[in-house]
Amino acid sequence: MFLHYLKVAFRNIRKQKMYAAINVGGFAIGIAACLLIALFIQHETSYDSANPNRHHIFRLVGEAKQNGQVHSGIAFPAPMSKAILNDFPEVEKAGRIMSNSLFGAANNQVRRPDQQNNTYEQGFAFADTSTLEILDIKMIYGSRTEALKQPFSVILNKSMADKYFPNQNPVGQRLIFNDNPRLPIIVGGVMEDFPTNSHLQYRGFISLAGVSFWDNEQSQWTASNYDIYLQLKPNTNIASFEKKMTDDVVDKYMVPAMVAGGQKNAKESFKDTRIYLQPLSDIHLYSYNIEQDDTRHGDIRFVYLFAAIAAFILLLACINFLNLSTARSANRAKEVGVRKVMGGSRNNLINQFLSESLLYSFLSFLTGTAIAVLALPLFNKVSGLYLSMPWKEWWLIPALIGGALVIGLLAGIYPAFYLSYFKPINTLKGNLSLGSKNGRLRSSLVVFQFSISVVLLIGTAVIYKQMQYILNSKIGFDKDQVLMIEGADALKEQTTSFKNEVLNLPVVKNVSVSDFLPVNDTKRNGNTFWEEGKQQDDGFALQHWVVDENYIPTLGMKLIAGRNFSKDFHTDSSTAVVNKALADKLGIKDPIGKIITNGGEHLRIIGVVDNFYFESMKQQVTPLCMVLGNSNSIVSIKIKGADMKTALATIEAKWKAFLPNQPMRYTFLDERYAAMYIDVQRMQYIFTGFSILAVVVACLGLFALAAFMAEQRTKEIGIRKVLGASVAGVFTLLTKNFLKLVGLSLIISIPVGWWLMNQWLQDFSYRISLNWKIFAFASLLMMTIALFTICFQAIKAAIANPVKSLRTE
Amino acid sequence: MIELKHISKWVTIGGKPNFILKDVNATVNEGEFLSIMGPSGSGKSTLLNVIGMLDEFNEGEYRFFHEEVHKMKEKQRSNLYKQYIGFVFQAYHLIDELTVYENIETPLIYQDVKSSERKAMVADILDRFNIVGKKDLFPTQLSGGQQQLVGIARALIARPKLILADEPTGNLNSKQGEEIMNLFKQLNDEGVTIIQVTHSEKNAAYGKRIIHLLDGRIEREE
Ligand SMILES: Nc1ncnc2c1ncn2[C@@H]1O[C@H](COP(=O)(O)OP(=O)(O)OP(=O)(O)O)[C@@H](O)[C@H]1O
């Protein structure tokens, strides 16, 4: 019986190639989208799932309220992990990671003692031995408990170990970090590379044993630089532990430390502070609102969003199938009647039609899987992931087959019931006004399809606009034509002469030496300052940047009051140029000449620059002050003219003359700036891709429906034309209703799109406003595409020779 | 077996009932061979469809094996079609997507006849109707007469106990028509009940009883 059904289904597909192609094509697109997104979701939700103790492992997150806003962070004081371990029996293990680049974590110039050239290596962090155990680090050489015991020992990951010590056990070997031969680093062990689905991606761990980044650093409670991981005993009550721990840490350690430092109402300032435990498996997807967490995380909201989009595209394809099946039911009606009279029961017929939709679904899954495999590299490129089809997993094939069954049944169930319901007498007499019967359902579904498509189009337009705004708006500095040379600290005493020689090059406009730049992965230094004469309690957080006197002109920042640093003033060593946000914070009309202090340093404000974005536009610009000083690992060079290639060559030649052994490592400021918004950019690409898919699927359906309507009305059109209807008249007749539907979907989708995208924009402190142009654009685009889609069929029908169409009757 | 009492059927046109069947009374016993005659538009096909439970009626009573037809569920009817009744349509009504062979095979599929058995049965009837050579053609590739033959073959394949035939020979030449009539006669002799609609006096004469319809009424019986 089933074979019989399949045979009929195949014959129908062959007979109606266009409709079959549209059904399979639409489904395949939907399935490919779903597959890719399923891979994405599977990857995103698999983070840190390999750790056998993952249910008992937590990362500490601190949360504090400031001016009604909740800020959260993961950096804590050095002695805190030990204090918690000692104070609470629930804690089985506690370990720290220190990744602040100010103190030699993150990036290092590395070479073997026998090598001349340094290699710039990223991904270092300081760690405790207990951290290795909590994170279940797998060792290849050396032992996990011994590898970091010695001060200045390091664990390299496999790829880095292979790079410096190929084909050997490097334990006990030495490495020189940052050209400091007096302080060789000893390899204590080699660990496996972190899997791609680990929230940490470090390539090397440096021992924290015996480390003190400054005097008494390890016992100081007022500086926060350490991420803390805890492994708790099973059956610990998390909520009550969090409360106990917060109280303990604040009352017993933090407040006394601050009181000792001179702050009076220390207790008060911790009123809204809460330290909570973030489960290991939540770190990847639920850290999007944690500031100062440098590791790149996923975002559960994206996971939901993409899942929804994929489901919608698949739904659109199902709607196509449903609409085409019911619209074309007249073609099947006679068959239904005959089969019933031949003894076929309703169940037989339902089964037959379901088999048919299953066949479509399986064909679509084959095609869709093929499309997904072909599109995977592109998807990876756009999403910045390394996904692959899990062919080796046992569940893949059953999952695909299961998916095909579900989709086939889902799309086929309504048409099957609808078609099998026909009474034989009506279908056999051929007087069934089929097709028009559930025209209302079909119309609503078309409206639904186009509403979804328009919402996606609006989303795409808004994201594009915001991205353009980010890239092109006044950001307070001039990011174009600025070359950033990194690793310049290798120049050591020669820094100034390098700077001066480059400055004399004809292609160069200006040169500045500073590690603090308004892009990611450059130095930051938070500090608390207050206006001299006021109380420490009135202090506010600011960024304290060390720059040189060329900094402001090189980066094209705008002075709105006072002056820049100058060599002519010898006193400039204790002066500061501040940004407008800081001036506003002080709340004085003329801040020039005012002095700010953090207790140790006293800075006289000599100038104010307009605000420039140095963090993501998602955040407000915060107070910042710049002071003259030495911070020499990045040289920024503003190029004159447009010939970047020549400029680069000349500068590189100069670099070679100074440092023949270290290749020049450089990036461009504008690219670094764009990289800060890579997630927005990705979102834009992915949104664009998916909205194109949705529009294609919806239009495929519209195309087929238009073809069907035109086909059904061939005779009517023929008669109308014989009676004198013009081509334009017939064209209008055929397109009017469809355009009405698309129009209706615009009315529905514009408010929805407006609301959704307005929500999205709330994430940005600096954002575009939603104006009518975006919606007009999306509407016009959708109308045009829809019109083109139906045009083809309508014109074909309108210009057809009426005599021909009538004769075939 | 079939009892029709005061069966009327009408359509309302312009507020006035327009009768297609009016007060039809008839009884058909098992093993009968009944012919229905009448001019075009007199309601023959309608009556046959009512008997075949395809069409509904507005008034009257219809019992099929003492069971009231209008109370039957779709499932019961479906089972009757499957096991009991064979239809020959005036307009053939073959399934366009199926070949001759497959069209004839369809009723057997619904009866869950085994594949090997089906093969034998279809081969047998193809042979009997002399259309073996056409078995892989599709209906659109056949002449009207050939389609009619296939329609008859399909109605007979499952060996129904009641055959309802609407002008089964309308498109056949006289020799073929005669062969079909002889076949019907032979089946009738074997105990199959047959009700046929026909315009031809000669074919009608094969029946043991003839009903004449005029404007939806039984004009006379012979
Ligand atoms: N659904 C319907 N609505 C309106 N009138 C109908 C309907 N079905 C049949 N009729 C009318 O009923 C009458 C009988 O039709 P029927 O098909 O039974 O005639 P017939 O005797 O089989 O004619 P023929 O010999 O041409 O096949 C016709 O006048 C027809 O117009």
Ligand SMILES: [Mg+2]
């Ligand atoms: Mg008739």
